[in-house]
Amino acid sequence: MEITSNPEMDPLDKKLERLGTLPEQEVSPFLFTRIKARLDKEQSMKIRPGLAWTLIATAFILLFAEVELVWKPERQLNPVNELAREMDLNPGNTLYP
Amino acid sequence: MSFPQFYEKYKTQVFNLALRYTGITEEAEEITQDVFVAAHRHLDKFRGESDVNTWLYRITLNRCHDWSRSRSRKKRSFIQRWLNANDEPEPGHWNHPGAQLEEKEELRVLMSCIQGLPEKQKTALLLLKAEGKSQKEAATIMDISEKALESLFQRAKSGLQKKLNKTKE
Numbered sequence: 001m002e003i004t005s006n007p008e009m010d011p012l013d014k015k016l017e018r019l020g021t022l023p024e025q026e027v028s029p030f031l032f033t034r035i036k037a038r039l040d041k042e043q044s045m046k047i048r049p050g051l052a053w054t055l056i057a058t059a060f061i062l063l064f065a066e067v068e069l070v071w072k073p074e075r076q077l078n079p080v081n082e083l084a085r086e087m088d089l090n091p092g093n094t095l096y097p
Numbered sequence: 098m099s100f101p102q103f104y105e106k107y108k109t110q111v112f113n114l115a116l117r118y119t120g121i122t123e124e125a126e127e128i129t130q131d132v133f134v135a136a137h138r139h140l141d142k143f144r145g146e147s148d149v150n151t152w153l154y155r156i157t158l159n160r161c162h163d164w165s166r167s168r169s170r171k172k173r174s175f176i177q178r179w180l181n182a183n184d185e186p187e188p189g190h191w192n193h194p195g196a197q198l199e200e201k202e203e204l205r206v207l208m209s210c211i212q213g214l215p216e217k218q219k220t221a222l223l224l225l226k227a228e229g230k231s232q233k234e235a236a237t238i239m240d241i242s243e244k245a246l247e248s249l250f251q252r253a254k255s256g257l258q259k260k261l262n263k264t265k266e
Contacts, residue, residue, distance in 0.1 A: 012258055013226075015203065015204070016207075016222065016226035016227070018204065019208075019223075019226060019227040020229050022193055022195040022196055024113050025113060025116055026109075027108045028126060031129060032101070032108075034126075034130060035137075038130060039137055
């Protein structure tokens with residue numbers, strides 16, 4: 001059954017139908033510019049998280065390289081340090097007279 | 098269809114629906130902006146005219162409901178809301194530029210009462226009466242059966258009548 005109404009019978013329907021007959025209003029000519037600006041801003045915001053992730057990844061790689069290429073070989077190549085570490089001693093004051 | 102073409106085609110429909118709901122030009126423009134920004138993301142997903150129309154009505158009304166919710170949150174603090182949980186909404190600033198002076202107050206009270214209805218009832222009422230949609234179209238937009246729409250509409254009308262009677266007391 002289709003919802004029907006008789007405005008003469010029901011004052012509420014009459015009021016509701018008046019809402020529907022309000023004249024259409026023109027849209028501001030500047031609205032599209034504002035939408036475009038918002039879209040452009042959103043687009044630039046999309047790049048920022050990508051940049052942040054690249055920086056985090058670069059920092060992680062640099063840290064990894066520091067550990068693998070500088071810190072680890074230095075410890076391994078220095079037998080005094082290794083021995084001191086195994087003996088749980090401080091190489092500076094204990095192994096050298 | 099390019100985005101500017103899409104905007105040109107649907108801007109009046111979206112803006113006027115939002116304006117009828119909010120009654121404030123600036124708010125209707127904000128809602129229109131939100132709708133088109135969201136539509137921009139979905140532009141390639143639409144399949145045909147009816148799909149676009151349904152989606153636009155749905156998203157515009159959702160944004161209108163969000164606006165209504167945020168407005169009532171701002172207006173009343175938590176304690177006030179808790180104390181007056183069943184209070185009627187205050188007549189808002191509904192001021193549609195197309196409404197004539199002598200009917201403005203009446204329509205303002207009507208809209209503030211409509212805005213106090215549950216969301217689905219409000220949507221059913223606006224689609225059928227203010228937007229002049231057929232029962233089938235409104236049911237499709239709301240993604241419910243025509244029977245459910247009919248029941249929502251009847252509940253909305255009786256709820257609205259009660260609210261209007263209260264404002265007259």
